[in-house]
Amino acid sequence: MIEEGRKLERESESEANGRGGPDMDTPERSRISNPIAKFEDSPVFNYINNLSPIKSVKSLRISQTFNSFSFSSPPSIFTSPHVSSLKESRFLRRHSFSDPSKPDFSSDNGNNVGSADGGKDVAHNADEQSLDPGSCVGEASLDPTYECSNLAIEISQTLNNGCGSPDCSTMPCRGIETTETFVHEISETGFVGSEVHLERKRNIEQNKEGAGCDWESLISDATDLLIFESPNGAESFNVPFQEPSDPRMRLCTSLVSEFTHHETSGSQKTQTVGPVVVEGCESENPPSHIGEEGHLKELEAAGDVLAGTSLNTCIDGEPSEQFDNEPFSGLHRGMRRRCLVFEMVGTRRKRIEDSSSSGSSLLAQSEVNMESNHKQLIPMNNSSSRCIVPGIGLHLNALARTSKDHSIFSHETLASGNRLINDPSSTGSFHSWNTGQEPLNKSLAVTTMERNRGDPEIQAQGTEDASPASGYVAGEEISQGSPRKKRRGLQNDGEIEGCKRCNCKKSKCLKLYCECFAAGVYCVEPCSCQECFNKPIYEATVLETRKQIESRNPLAFAPKVIRSSDSVPEIGDDSSKTPASARHKRGCNCKKSGCLKKYCECFQGGVGCSINCRCEGCKNAFGRKDGSVSIAAEAELEEETETCEKSVVNENLHKIFIPNAVEQNPDSTLPTTPFHMGRASVQLPFSYKNKPPRSSFLSIGSSSGFCTTQRFGKPNFLQPQHKFEKQMQAVEEDEMPEILQGNCSPISGIKSGSPNSKRVSPPYCEFGSTPSRRSSRKLILQSIPSFPSLTPKD
DNA sequence: GAGTTTGAAACT
DNA sequence: CAGTTTCAAACTC
Structure with missing residues (x-):
């Protein structure tokens, strides 16, 4: 595609030159409407056009819409939906840029690094998306819809004032010559251009002069020029912003000018428009900026204009740590930080795969993959995709993909939303801790609210949950109390607030002692940990540590509670009696404790004890080691009624379950990546409030961590249980990790010899060989980054 | 809020 | 692999 695009560009250039060269303001337009082109060629016409920014924008938009489709027509290279490819490329690119701060990764493991980055990116994207209207980008790519373009335009406009420098966003991209880049630039120009109109002439003149223009004027000029696509404009545009000397700029400029010439590029524009915006926002990834700090500084200096603008932020942010520092993303990041990190490991690969496979919506895929494709956990990385997809688009995307997947989707969709929030929470990604992403949050909130109708408390929570950011941002605000209080609060709240909060003092949050770390999330400010290294800043360290732990115990980060509808015959225990036959791995x-307190992981996980347990005096309400199930547990199971609430056990369960529920992942077997978790939480059918969740649903990993996940957990519960349950069951079976199923039950693998042995030896046998079921296994493995070898890359 | 209990995780 | 230590959550007061 790139090549083709270049060809087109060349052609367009040649054409433009033929027409009149630089003066030709709108080579693109001429192409757009051939008949009109002649008219457009006339400077007067151009001027007129300039006067009406709206039109110009529309034209772009339209072109985008259609073009996007046409453009999407994949060149041979991109078998998979073009869009996805674009996204991918973008992500990848960002990756490289984004993580300058993480030198370690490179040293460590390329794959991991990439994955990590990818995860990060994803997270970023998700967050960013949520934050930015631009977020729609992901969707946009998926759905070349107006909204995205519109948003982009709006954003661009807003930015225009402040940041005037589209470059912020663009700069990072410069190095890479991708269609995206082109698009990106173009889109930028488009934005800018929309606003500045009248001054165009003056600007042009100034531009020609090259120097001495006010930055603003320059910007405006540039925008105008760009908008109108005159090559000159592009040049002028560049001049003010950056020294011509900068090769990148040159490239950009040239590209822009070239690109503008092509109408065909219009299609690209359409696609990219959204993304472009996003990128601009994303400038979080300061990555590219590093090299260009000088430019940035110039920009800053130039501009008061920049002050206060999001772009400005981007610019200001330093490349390495920007993530953390970015002002607007603060909340956002919280999500990102927490969730993505771990998943990232090995994510990149998945991402790539996804991109290839992904058709419409990455997110959808991700979810789909998650559920339908347990085969490919890898997709899990979907998280990345997921992140990519902005909250807004989630639902739509879900719909789009729905056809693909299980009925589950609808639910999934919701879940995904949640995840995104988390990621945030991511991914639940749990990961959505972003406050900044109000749009997304709102949307999520809305969804949650809808779900929650009927349960006032839930609603209330739902709203809170909706803003995962709250988890993070609010978390900070919220978390005034001591860790314990927090913790309790979580319990009370059902962890809705949810984010894991640790209180580590000696482990540096790099051991499984740390709940956050164990949950695969970064520590957030609400945490009271000391000397915490479980932060995005130390991502490399975290990943490395994680690797080590996983090397020691591949399932260390896997959910501790494994849900198996099949009830793992192998385990064969009474455990089957426990609800949904979930078991502690x-x-x-x-x-x-008699397995009646949260000291007991089984109890904490809402599952009964099994033969695997070495507990003494087991009284586990969910199912005793000997096989007897407590009355309360039975009641829960059978009736799922509120009756259970009365029992003490139930009370405990409520506290416990909420969090657990959150953790539970249908994919329980999967490693505790936040996303998974988030997902699980979403899926949980029952309202935990009234009852303790069925163990079956509970798959609590060591982690519960997803703020989002947790938060959403409740709301999710509210949803129609029946459907969910059915779905869940189906999912369970399908998703049930191979490990649990059949020969490879994780337990067997893990316990292989002695149930007591805490250190689990990886179930090697399982992974790998058989295709169908293996797929699920693969997923599991993939989730575990440390064992790339196990997972088939391709 | 401080202190104790508990059991998982980590270490030897 | 078993035993011990370390650790932080869970719990109690």
Whole structure:
């Protein structure tokens, strides 16, 4: 495609030159409407056009819409939907740029690094998207819809004032010559251009003069020029912003000018428009900026204009740590930070795969993959895709993909939304801690609200949950109390607030002692940990540590509670009695708690003890080691009624379950990546409030961490249980990790010898060989980054 | 809020 | 692999 695009550009250039060269303001337009082109060629016409920015924009938009489709027509290279490819490329690119701060990765493991980055990116994207209208980008790519373009335009306009420098966004891209880049630039120009109109002439003149223009004027000029696509304009545009000397700029300029010439490029524009905006916003990834700080500084200096603008932020942010620092993304980041990190490992690969496979919506895929494709956990990375897709588009995307997947989708969609929030929470990605992403949050909130109708509390929570950011941002605000309080609050709230909050003092949050770390999320400010290294800043360290732990125990980060509808015959225990036959992967070792307190991981996870447990005096309400199930547990299981609430156990369960529920992942087997978790939470059918969740649903990993996940957990519960349950069951079976199923039950693998042995040896046997089921296994493995070898890359 | 209990995780 | 230590959550007061 790139090549083709270049060809087109060349052609367009040649054409433009033939027409009249630089003076030709609108080579593109002429192409757009051939008949009109002649008229447009006339400077007067151009001027007139300039006067009406709206038209110009529309034209772009329209072109985009259609073009996007046409453009999407994939060149041979891109078998997969073009859009996805674009996204991918973009992500990848960002990757490279985005993580200057993480030198370690490169050293460590290319794959991991990439994955990590990818995860990050994803997270970023998700966050950003949520924050920015631009976020629609992902969707835009998916759906070349107006909205995205519109948003982009709006954003661009807003930016225009402040940042005037589209470059902020563009700069990073410069190095890479991709269609995206082109589009990106173009789109930028488009934005800018929309606003400045009248001054165009003056600007042009100034531009020609080259120097001495006010930055603003320059910007306006540039915008105008760009908008109108005159090559000159592009040049002028560049001049003010950057020294011509800068090769990148040159490239950009040239590209822009060239690109503008092509009408065909219009299609690209359409697609990219959204993305462009996003990128601009994303400038979080300061990555590219690093090299260009000088330019940035110039920009800053130039501009008061920039002050206060999001772009400005981007600019200001330093490349390396920008993520953390970025002002607007603060909340956002929270999500990102927390969730994505771990998943990222190995994500990149998945991403790529996804991109190739992904058709319409990455997000959809991700979810789809998650559920339908357990085969490919890899997709899990979908998280990335997921992140990519902005909240807004989630639903739509879900719809789009719905056809593909299970009925589950609808639910999934919701879940995805949640995830995104998290990621945020991511991914639940849990990951949505972003406050800045109000749009997304709102949308999510709305969804949650809808779900929650009927349960006032839930609604209230739902709103909170909706803003995962709250988890992060609010978390900070909220988390005034001591960690314990927080924790309790979480319990009370059902962790809706949810983010995991640790209180580590010696582990540096780099051991499984740390709930956050164990949950695969970064520590957030609400955490009271000391000397915490579980932060995005130390991503490399975190990943490395994670690797080590996983090397020691591949399932270390896998959910501790494995849900298996099949009830893992192998385990064969009474455990089957526990609801949904969920089991703790390793079993507990309780001596004094009687498995009636949260000290007991089984109890905490809402599952009964099994033969795997070495507990003494087991009284686990969810199912005793000996196979007896407590009355309360039975009641829950059978009736799922509120009756259980009365029992003490239930009370405990409520507290417990909420969090657990959150954690639970249908994919329980999957590693505790936030996304998974988030997902699980979403899927949970029952309202935990009234009842303790069925163990079956509970798959709590060590982690519960997703703020979002957790938060959403409740709301999710509210949703129609029946459907969910059915779905869940189906999912369970399908998703049930191979490990659990059949021979490879994780437990067997893990416990292989002694149930007691805490250290699990990886179930090697499982992974790998058989295709169909293997797929699920693959997923599991993939989730575990440390074992790339196990997962088939391709 | 401080202190204790508990059991998982980590270490030897 | 078993035993011990470390750790932080869970719990109690």
